[in-house]
Amino acid sequence: MRLGLVIDLDTCVGCHACAVACKEWNTSGTTGALTDYHPYGAEPSGVWFNRIRHFELGDYPHNKTINFPMSCMHCENAECVTVCPTGASYKRAEDGIVLVDQNKCMGCNYCSWACPYGARELDRASGTMKKCTLCVDRIYDMEIPEEERQPACVLTCPAHARMFGDFDDPESPVSRAVRERGGYELMPELNYQPSNKYLPPRPTRPIPTENLKKRGIRQVKDWIHQAVTR
Amino acid sequence: MHPALAVIFLTLFSGGGFGLMALTALVNDFQIDGGLNPLQTMIALIISMAFVSIGLLSSTAHLANPKNAWRAFTRWRTSWLAREGVFAVMYYPFAFLYLVWVFFTGGTHDAIGLILANLAAIIGLITIFCQGMIYAVLRTMRQWNTPLVPANFYAMGLAIGATWLAAIQQLTTGQPDPALIGIAAALLVATGVLKGIYYFWISRPGGPTIRTATGFNRFSVRILDQGHTFGTFLTEEFGHQLPPAKAKSIKILMYLIAIILPLALLAIALWGQVAALAVLAALLVLTGFGVERWLFFIEAQHVVNLYHGRQQC
Numbered sequence: 316m317r318l319g320l321v322i323d324l325d326t327c328v329g330c331h332a333c334a335v336a337c338k339e340w341n342t343s344g345t346t347g348a349l350t351d352y353h354p355y356g357a358e359p360s361g362v363w364f365n366r367i368r369h370f371e372l373g374d375y376p377h378n379k380t381i382n383f384p385m386s387c388m389h390c391e392n393a394e395c396v397t398v399c400p401t402g403a404s405y406k407r408a409e410d411g412i413v414l415v416d417q418n419k420c421m422g423c424n425y426c427s428w429a430c431p432y433g434a435r436e437l438d439r440a441s442g443t444m445k446k447c448t449l450c451v452d453r454i455y456d457m458e459i460p461e462e463e464r465q466p467a468c469v470l471t472c473p474a475h476a477r478m479f480g481d482f483d484d485p486e487s488p489v490s491r492a493v494r495e496r497g498g499y500e501l502m503p504e505l506n507y508q509p510s511n512k513y514l515p516p517r518p519t520r521p522i523p524t525e526n527l528k529k530r531g532i533r534q535v536k537d538w539i540h541q542a543v544t545r
Numbered sequence: 546m547h548p549a550l551a552v553i554f555l556t557l558f559s560g561g562g563f564g565l566m567a568l569t570a571l572v573n574d575f576q577i578d579g580g581l582n583p584l585q586t587m588i589a590l591i592i593s594m595a596f597v598s599i600g601l602l603s604s605t606a607h608l609a610n611p612k613n614a615w616r617a618f619t620r621w622r623t624s625w626l627a628r629e630g631v632f633a634v635m636y637y638p639f640a641f642l643y644l645v646w647v648f649f650t651g652g653t654h655d656a657i658g659l660i661l662a663n664l665a666a667i668i669g670l671i672t673i674f675c676q677g678m679i680y681a682v683l684r685t686m687r688q689w690n691t692p693l694v695p696a697n698f699y700a701m702g703l704a705i706g707a708t709w710l711a712a713i714q715q716l717t718t719g720q721p722d723p724a725l726i727g728i729a730a731a732l733l734v735a736t737g738v739l740k741g742i743y744y745f746w747i748s749r750p751g752g753p754t755i756r757t758a759t760g761f762n763r764f765s766v767r768i769l770d771q772g773h774t775f776g777t778f779l780t781e782e783f784g785h786q787l788p789p790a791k792a793k794s795i796k797i798l799m800y801l802i803a804i805i806l807p808l809a810l811l812a813i814a815l816w817g818q819v820a821a822l823a824v825l826a827a828l829l830v831l832t833g834f835g836v837e838r839w840l841f842f843i844e845a846q847h848v849v850n851l852y853h854g855r856q857q858c
Contacts, residue, residue, distance in 0.1 A: 358775040394682075
């Protein structure tokens with residue numbers, strides 16, 4: 316199994332609900348708490364597993380806003396694991412999830428240096444590195460209904476811009492989405508082979524306006540525009 | 546990168562300590578200008594071990610959870626950081642036994658003495674390589690991901706060792722030793738040249754861009770919002786930058802303190818027979834390479850900055 320996420324950049328509305336749901340679930344989960352520093356102060360900061368950035372593509376008038384959620388990519392070639400001197404960072408053989416053993420981490424930050432995607436954040440309160448667990452304490456929970464055995468971010472996304480599944484199964488919804496929509500990985504040149512994939516925005520055709528039937532008032536306006544010189 | 550003092554001290558002092566150990570072994574191996582006498586050898590060994598200890602102790606200050614530091618020796622199969630720890634600790638018994646051997650027998654260059662000295666020296670040199678590889682393996686920072694990094698760590702460690710050895714020699718005998726001063730000068734020049742090649746190398750843009758980071762290779766990409774109100778761990782750790790003009794002037798200052806002034810002082814110490822100047826040169830080399838190490842960290846630009854709006858790192 317190779318579990319991971321597919322992020323649909325076409326439908327993501329950038330609401331940060333995934334980040335909030337993630338924080339809510341994981342702060343009381345196996346790697347919790349996700350400490351906040353000065354949450355009500357002048358400079359609030361803290362540990363998050365999801366970060367959503369917003370980019371502008373292209374130049375006006377052919378520009379587009381892209382909302383860009385990022386979390387751990389659960390890379391096949393996870394250098395954060397190979398560089399870890401204590402063995403706290405590990406990648407599970409059975410499903411490919413990359414985790415940090417909070418009891419072994421010494422907080423040297425080296426894994427965060429090795430991660431190109433900014434997935435790892437040090438918790439200053441516990442002195443340990445924390446990261447997305449792919450809700451490992453939720454997706455295998457037999458006590459909850461099967462349809463809820465998904466990461467919190469996926470369940471909460473109002474735009475259905477997040478999918479969770481097994482990339483080793485070519486017929487899983489995530490594999491099919493990647494195949495059909497041209498899903499891609501970030502910074503492939505670094506060869507970390509991230510599991511998470513991103514679906515590009517769908518190409519959209521401009522809505523034709525030339526041949527629309529003009530209303531009476533519009534025709535009067537056009538006549539005035541031609542008649543009156545500036 | 547955040548230039549953390551703990552890591553600067555770790556690489557600077559332990560590199561210098563291992564360099565001093567290597568030079569001590571070399572000079573006694575080949576009996577360069579008669580080799581070091583037992584007193585000089587012991588002073589060199591004590592300074593070497595003190596430097597390595599300063600480095601290793603300050604490195605623990607960099608740990609957010611030092612109670613698990615002992616685990617850092619376990620993953621030497623994959624992690625250069627673990628290898629560095631293992632070899633750095635392996636250095637101590639041999640260096641210490643050589644010190645004890647010289648203290649009790651005065652045998653700086655008999656068979657047992659030389660075996661201990663060379664083992665300590667080789668382990669120290671391996672440790673410097675591991676230290677360089679800690680940074681050189683990271684593909685996330687192109688300024689570090691080059692074989693020039695371990696090469697520079699070697700050059701600087703050996704240059705520190707050579708200048709300190711020349712200073713120890715001149716301070717204990719009152720007479721300058723042309724061979725030791727010559728070795729120090731040659732290593733300083735070589736270090737300056739190597740570091741120059743490194744600066745030339747990293748000055749060329751390369752590596753991932755904001756386009757490959759977001760996957761939109763055919764568009765211009767600009768950040769609209771970083772998505773956080775104030776700094777995060779990522780901006781605190783990786784957000785540091787140095788304006789190019791300031792970087793240039795600090796580099797010139799570094800060359801002045803670490804290479805040019807010490808070379809001049811060594812020359813005056815040799816011709817004018819002033820031991821204090823050789824000591825001053827040794828201190829300046831250490832300070833100058835401290836500035837170099839600060840530059841090494843702050844100039845490394847992590848690719849995560851692309852997600853915070855930088856076009857290229």
